[in-house]
Every structure is written in structure tokens, then in C-alpha cells.
Amino acid sequence: MNPSTKNEEAVEIIAGAARLLHQAALPRGHEFIDIYLASGAALASQHALWLLPQNVDVEAVPTPVATDPIELIRAAETLLGQLPDGAYALVPGLAGLVADVCALVRDCRAA
Amino acid sequence: MSNTDRLLRDADHLIRRAAIDRDARSTVAAVATWPELVEAVQTLVSSQPTDPEPTVKSTMAMVGAIASSMHRDQLTHGWPTSGATNEAFLGAAERINEAATDTSRPRDDSGVTARQALGVLYHGAHLIRTGMEEYISHQFAHQQGRDLHRAVPMMDRVHRSEQLLDVAVNPWPWAGSSTTDRGPTQHLADTLAQWDIAAHRALVAPSATAIQIVATGEALTTRATGVLLNAADPLETRRATTGDPTRFREAITAAADRWQDLAVTAHKSGSATAGDRGALDAFTSMRQSLGQIVRDGPNPAAVEHLAQTIDLNVASQLSHQLLIAGADLAKAAEATVGNPGLHGSTAALMRQQREIQEESEEVSLINPDQRLRDKTMPIPPKMRGPLRHASADVVAATERVATLALVAHQPGPSPAEPRKTPSRRPEQLLGPSRPIRPPCPDR
Numbered sequence A: 001m002n003p004s005t006k007n008e009e010a011v012e013i014i015a016g017a018a019r020l021l022h023q024a025a026l027p028r029g030h031e032f033i034d035i036y037l038a039s040g041a042a043l044a045s046q047h048a049l050w051l052l053p054q055n056v057d058v059e060a061v062p063t064p065v066a067t068d069p070i071e072l073i074r075a076a077e078t079l080l081g082q083l084p085d086g087a088y089a090l091v092p093g094l095a096g097l098v099a100d101v102c103a104l105v106r107d108c109r110a111a
Numbered sequence B: 001m002s003n004t005d006r007l008l009r010d011a012d013h014l015i016r017r018a019a020i021d022r023d024a025r026s027t028v029a030a031v032a033t034w035p036e037l038v039e040a041v042q043t044l045v046s047s048q049p050t051d052p053e054p055t056v057k058s059t060m061a062m063v064g065a066i067a068s069s070m071h072r073d074q075l076t077h078g079w080p081t082s083g084a085t086n087e088a089f090l091g092a093a094e095r096i097n098e099a100a101t102d103t104s105r106p107r108d109d110s111g112v113t114a115r116q117a118l119g120v121l122y123h124g125a126h127l128i129r130t131g132m133e134e135y136i137s138h139q140f141a142h143q144q145g146r147d148l149h150r151a152v153p154m155m156d157r158v159h160r161s162e163q164l165l166d167v168a169v170n171p172w173p174w175a176g177s178s179t180t181d182r183g184p185t186q187h188l189a190d191t192l193a194q195w196d197i198a199a200h201r202a203l204v205a206p207s208a209t210a211i212q213i214v215a216t217g218e219a220l221t222t223r224a225t226g227v228l229l230n231a232a233d234p235l236e237t238r239r240a241t242t243g244d245p246t247r248f249r250e251a252i253t254a255a256a257d258r259w260q261d262l263a264v265t266a267h268k269s270g271s272a273t274a275g276d277r278g279a280l281d282a283f284t285s286m287r288q289s290l291g292q293i294v295r296d297g298p299n300p301a302a303v304e305h306l307a308q309t310i311d312l313n314v315a316s317q318l319s320h321q322l323l324i325a326g327a328d329l330a331k332a333a334e335a336t337v338g339n340p341g342l343h344g345s346t347a348a349l350m351r352q353q354r355e356i357q358e359e360s361e362e363v364s365l366i367n368p369d370q371r372l373r374d375k376t377m378p379i380p381p382k383m384r385g386p387l388r389h390a391s392a393d394v395v396a397a398t399e400r401v402a403t404l405a406l407v408a409h410q411p412g413p414s415p416a417e418p419r420k421t422p423s424r425r426p427e428q429l430l431g432p433s434r435p436i437r438p439p440c441p442d443r
Helices: A003-024 A032-051 A069-080 A094-108 B003-021 B024-046 B054-077 B087-100 B112-141 B145-169 B183-204 B210-228 B234-241 B245-269 B275-296 B300-337 B340-359 B368-374 B381-409
Strands: none
Touching (some): A003 A069, B024 B054, B054 B112
8 A cells, every 4th residue: 555545544534533523522411421521522533633634624524423422432443443554654643642532432431 | 564564553552452441550560561662662663774763763762761761760679560561562562573573574664664663652651651640649549658659750751751752753733844724723722632631631530639620620721711712613613724814814813802702711710919910911912922823824933922821821820710729629628528638639739829828919819700890801891791601611610620529539339330332333433435535645
């Protein structure tokens, strides 16, 4: 796989993760854990958007059908697990996003 | 996929899983295995056919030196105990060592392999730092301090390594370039986000201490100002700033209006020591930076100045105010729950509260509602609504934090079972697939 194809694949995965995290960030409940997970997902979604080139149309990514924030956050982590080889070198800042999403998945266990 | 790629991917997945599954025991074991992981990455980087980039080289030299000192200390002091080994870290080190001897690797991969390995190391350092913070916090809360004099210096050194790796793997997007049209929004939001993230991680700790209550209250207050900065919905911010310079300027101008709100909020939250003058100075300085950005386009220096202004002027005022509020909260929490873990922190906070009050000529705290009634500061009518809402947000956030702290300190049942959710593949969650436009080749 050449670097350009890898880059496109990485972009597609990050955009998908951003969409999932954005959906997870929508306010759903008033319990502390709801607010806590939603704000964490909002930050991670924002982080993912920063990593994307400006001309990527994130809103073209379909809105996720799921609504459970825990399911959405776990899906984002699974999606980021499919990043192409060398993705950290191709997209500076990606390692930080992955670390944050892993931390969020861990937080989900407390929910 | 080359063999090296596969091995590095395996190593990365092992560390990610370990980050999700970590507990106190595995974290301490990871401290013991950390030097081995670092050594493996050093071997891989030095086995590259071409010289590593200067950043990679210097980062690995510093991280390597820190890891060696940790290993020496472990041998000298016997902490973590010699038998402690983190299997995930060990497995990752083995795979990276194997990658270093992989002869099928392409001769020149432009440093991709080295950076990927640094990414794995960053995740490892991040896991240890966050895990150790929890471990130490737990030890404090339960007065089990026999490991602390060993654990704290170890955590500090891994934290330093994490920072070094962070700079190497997650550089600012504009580092080394002159301008970027994403700078201002990104850096502003990042300043806010870092506070939030720190607070969120502090809250993950099973027993939040009083000082964490303050940190969290501080971060939540900052988040309230983040809402004023239009950073609440990243998709909306992106829509407003993508591609179109006119819309970008409009968005920045709109943000400038929100600075007015921020100044009022800073004034409201600022301690009496800082007073009106400090809030107005902060506002003027921020407005000047923003004006420069609007006039001349995004400029890293101006953006940096703006971010520093937030940090130094506004945040410090919020800190004082929240420190005082935090001392009261901690005192109340201690009295209600009778948790001895809070005692030391509460005493420290009360001392600082007294010091601030002794330094201050005007001791009384600023009540935003009173301010509005007295009109001691000219507040345009259109700002009064947002100010009231911001005030309510801060109060609500502080209450939530206090509630959490109280709940966290009450003896409860064993950790709850994870919520059962049917697992679905991410592709299924995203619905029917539509193509994403690829990036321009020139970006």
C-alpha cells in the first residue's frame, strides 16, 4: 500500500471516529457519568477533527445509527484499531487521540 | 503488510489493550518493564538503515537516559519488586526487538518505522503516568504511604518521558510552518481542553481528593468559558471556518464578541485581589491579540500570545477564586463524610485560603448577581443573559463536583459490573457508507 492510499485510509478512519465520538457527545442524561462521558467524547471528537485536513467533508460521513454513548465510544476505539501501518508517522497528533479514546473506553467501565 | 509493520501494529495493540485494562498491579508492573520497552525502541531506531531524524534521536536519547536511571533505582531500592513484569509491555518489547532484526524491512522508509515505534512508547508512558496518578492518589486517600517515596519519583520520570514523546509524536500542526488557517480555534480550544482532560483523568481516580475537587471545579469553569468561545460544538466551528476566508473572519469576529462575555466572566470570577483592573487588562490584551489575528490573518505568535493571556490572566484569577471555594467545599466534604483522607488536603487549602485573604485588601468575594444589580461595571444589556447563564453553569458544575466527591468518599459496594451492551462492528454503527473526499495532495 503506498503512502497516499494509507493516508486516505487513515483520514477515512479518523473521520468515522470523529462522527462516532460527536454522536456520543450529544447530551442524553443528567447523571454525572452521562455528562462526564459526553464531555470526554466531545473533546476526543474535537481532537479528531483537528487532525483532519480542512477539505475533508466530515458531514458526508453518515450519522451513526446507534445512540448509546458507551457503544459509540467503544466503536470509535475499534475503528481506530484499524488504522493503517505507520499512521502515527503520517498523522501527527494521532497517538494522542488514540490514548484519549482508550482512556474513554476505560471510563465507560465505570458507567 | 511487511513483517515490521505487523510487529509494530501488534505491539501497539498490546499497549492499547493494556491501557484499557490497566489496574494498580499492572501499572506498577509496567513501571518495572518500562526500561525494557524503551531499550527495544532504542534498538529499533538505531538499527534503521538511515540516520534517525534529529527530533527522534534526541527524544530517544533523553527517554533512554531516564529509563536507565529508573532501572538503576529499581535495583537499588527494590521498588517495584524484581518479580514484577507487565506481560503486555514485555510482549510489545519482544515484537519491537524482532522488528529491529527484520531484514526484509525497506531500506528507506523516511522514518515512518521509528515514529510508529515512538507512538507505541508514548502510549506506554501515558498508561504508566495515568495509572500511577491513580495509584498514588489511592495510597494517599487510604493512608497507605509506604510506597509513595518510591512511586512519586518514578511517576515524575515517566511523566517527563511522556512529555518528551508527546512533543515528538504529537507536534503542534503549525510547528515549523509559518501560518495555518486552523490555528486560533485549535489553540484556544486546546488550552481549554487540556484543563478538561487533566480534570477528567483526575476524576477517574477511585477516590478524588480535595485538591482534585478544586482542579475539576477549575476545569469545569474553564469549560463554561469554552462554551462562550464557540468551541462547544466542534462540527459547528469547523463549518464556520473551513475553506472560506470570509466566513472564517466572521467566525473570528463573532468569537471576538464572545470575548466580551469572557471578560465579564473573568471579572465575575476574579478574586478581589485582581479586581476590575486585572479583568479589564486581560480583556484589552485578548482583544488586541484577536484584533491582530483578524487584521493580519492567523499568526502563530499572536495566537500564542492569546493562549498565554488566557492561561496567565484569566485562569489565574479563576484559580484564586476556586481555591477559596474549594477550601470551603473540602471542609464541607470532610465534615459530612468524616473521611480522614481529606484532612491533609483540606488543611493545606485552608492555609492557602487564609494567605490569599491576608494578602487581599478587599476580602469579600465578588457576587455576580450583586455586580449586575449594582452596575459597578458597565455591562451591556445583551451580555446580562449570558452572564447569568454562565454563572448558573459554574454553580451547577461545582455542585456536581462536590456531589461526586461526596459519593466517591462514601464506602460503597464493590465496583459495578460494566454495562452490558451488544457489540456491533463500527461499520454497522455508521450506517450506509458514503465516500469521504480525500485530502488535496498539496496538504
